[in-house]
Amino acid sequence: SLLAQTAAHTPAHTPAMDAFWMPFTASRQFKSAPRLLAKAKDMHFWTPEGRQILDGIAGLWCVNAGHARPKIVEAVQKQVAELDYAPPFNMAHPKSFELAERLIQITPAGLNRVFFTNSGSESVDTALKMAVAYHRARGQGTRTRFIGRERGYHGVNFGGISVGGIVGNRKTFGPMLTGVDHLRHTYDPARNGYSRGVPLHGGPELAEDLERIVALHDASTIAAVIVEPVAGSTGVVLPPEGYLQRLREICDKHGILLIFDEVITGFGRLGAPFGATRFGVTPDLMTTAKGISNGTVPMGAVFARQAIHETLTNVDSAPHVIEFAHGYTYSGHPLACAAALATLDTYAEEGLLTRGAELESYFADALHALKGLPHVIDIRNIGLVGAVELAPLAGLPGKRAFDVFLQCFDLGVLVRTTGDTIAMSPPLIISKAQIDQLVGTLADVLKRG
Ligand code: PLP
Numbered sequence: 538s539l540l541a542q543t544a545a546h547t548p549a550h551t552p553a554m555d556a557f558w559m560p561f562t563a564s565r566q567f568k569s570a571p572r573l574l575a576k577a578k579d580m581h582f583w584t585p586e587g588r589q590i591l592d593g594i595a596g597l598w599c600v601n602a603g604h605a606r607p608k609i610v611e612a613v614q615k616q617v618a619e620l621d622y623a624p625p626f627n628m629a630h631p632k633s634f635e636l637a638e639r640l641i642q643i644t645p646a647g648l649n650r651v652f653f654t655n656s657g658s659e660s661v662d663t664a665l666k667m668a669v670a671y672h673r674a675r676g677q678g679t680r681t682r683f684i685g686r687e688r689g690y691h692g693v694n695f696g697g698i699s700v701g702g703i704v705g706n707r708k709t710f711g712p713m714l715t716g717v718d719h720l721r722h723t724y725d726p727a728r729n730g731y732s733r734g735v736p737l738h739g740g741p742e743l744a745e746d747l748e749r750i751v752a753l754h755d756a757s758t759i760a761a762v763i764v765e766p767v768a769g770s771t772g773v774v775l776p777p778e779g780y781l782q783r784l785r786e787i788c789d790k791h792g793i794l795l796i797f798d799e800v801i802t803g804f805g806r807l808g809a810p811f812g813a814t815r816f817g818v819t820p821d822l823m824t825t826a827k828g829i830s831n832g833t834v835p836m837g838a839v840f841a842r843q844a845i846h847e848t849l850t851n852v853d854s855a856p857h858v859i860e861f862a863h864g865y866t867y868s869g870h871p872l873a874c875a876a877a878l879a880t881l882d883t884y885a886e887e888g889l890l891t892r893g894a895e896l897e898s899y900f901a902d903a904l905h906a907l908k909g910l911p912h913v914i915d916i917r918n919i920g921l922v923g924a925v926e927l928a929p930l931a932g933l934p935g936k937r938a939f940d941v942f943l944q945c946f947d948l949g950v951l952v953r954t955t956g957d958t959i960a961m962s963p964p965l966i967i968s969k970a971q972i973d974q975l976v977g978t979l980a981d982v983l984k985r986g
Pocket of ligand 1: 656657658692769799801826
């Protein structure tokens with residue numbers, strides 16, 4: 538029976554599992570065969586039984602410097618003993634200022650004001666609010682509409698799912714924000730299948746979709762466009778050549794703010810500090826999280842052009858009045874700041890923010906060698922992100938990739954699936970031998986057919 542099987546598969550270390558409501562989890566499947574992680578170091582996790590797992594996805598696209606790095610561990614340990622918490626409203630602690638100054642050394646020129654959050658979802662909602670408030674403050678209060686993109690992922694808060702484009706994350710939750718429209722997504726396997734790096738075809742014309750939407754709603758109603766430079770959570774969808782440049786031009790033409798959601802693409806994932814750096818297109822607002830603190834302590838940050846910050850703060854109200862009514866109890870938390878400062882040190886000392894560029898072609902060679910294996914229908918890559926697209930099983934979308942994920946885990950390699958895409962985004966410290974193991978294990982599983 539299923540119950541007997543479950544008992545047989547449940548390791549001795551497994552805790553009681555009823556109370557914990559798991560996030561984004563196939564929980565009946567999980568609880569029937571739990572996959573627990575008990576320890577991590579550098580490129581690896583270990584299960585409670587001591588089985589070593591190669592981390593092929595940097596935790597969840599966040600542990601960019603690898604696990605339990607000494608500087609970060611030490612900084613957090615020291616910080617918790619020295620200043621565990623400081624209120625961030627009308628008060629501050631020095632490390633939040635120090636971190637903001639450090640961060641703007643690596644952001645694209647012009648993005649030099651930093652607002653701290655605790656997650657990608659919070660960064661997204663913060664940026665959307667900044668956009669609307671900015672237009673209002675400069676006398677353009679009719680600009681309240683947001684333009685997202687199909688297949689976009691911007692976290693799970695109401696703002697993020699409204700501009701997001703994943704039906705499964707939207708359909709259950711009612712009308713969400715009103716006044717949101719969506720650009721077409723940029724996935725075009727017929728023309729751009731098996732592209733190495735940035736796809737060549739269709740970029741400017743896909744961006745022209747924004748002109749269609751502006752013509753429909755009128756620019757005077759639109760606050761901002763939000764896109765991921767490379768969509769991660771919907772299966773690694775790249776911007777074709779010229780796409781982001783053209784979006785930038787159209788936004789400028791119509792006075793619309795451009796927001797890049799760099800929660801995944803930030804902090805070295807694409808072989809450059811940010812997607813904006815890699816593609817040479819600077820947004821007006823940039824949302825980040827994940828790699829900012831190496832996943833060690835939750836943190837996010839929104840980067841804004843100085844003019845946006847100034848418009849919102851140089852107001853002629855009495856000095857005691859709060860200019861921008863937004864923030865979180867844990868904005869710029871001391872532990873997160875300590876972790877982030879040590880993370881930036883580690884990135885700098887080891888050249889990690891550009892290491893993805895050095896390894897890109899080796900990783901691409903390994904990935905694209907999977908072409909022709911059973912059920913593989915597309916392969917995509919950039920920096921240290923790779924995706925292998927599988928043909929869905931008839932009537933069971935997502936199942937084929939999920940089964941591959943389970944088999945890889947049994948063989949000691951952690952990959953991630955969304956739909957029938959298998960995504961890989963290893964820590965930026967990965968060695969070539971570990972790339973071989975990661976992609977080789979996937980190949981072994983795919984060869985089973
Ligand atoms: N935005 C993007 C582009 C993401 O990839 C994610 C998470 O994967 C988020 C936002 C949400 O981040 P969080 O889960 O930290 O709220």
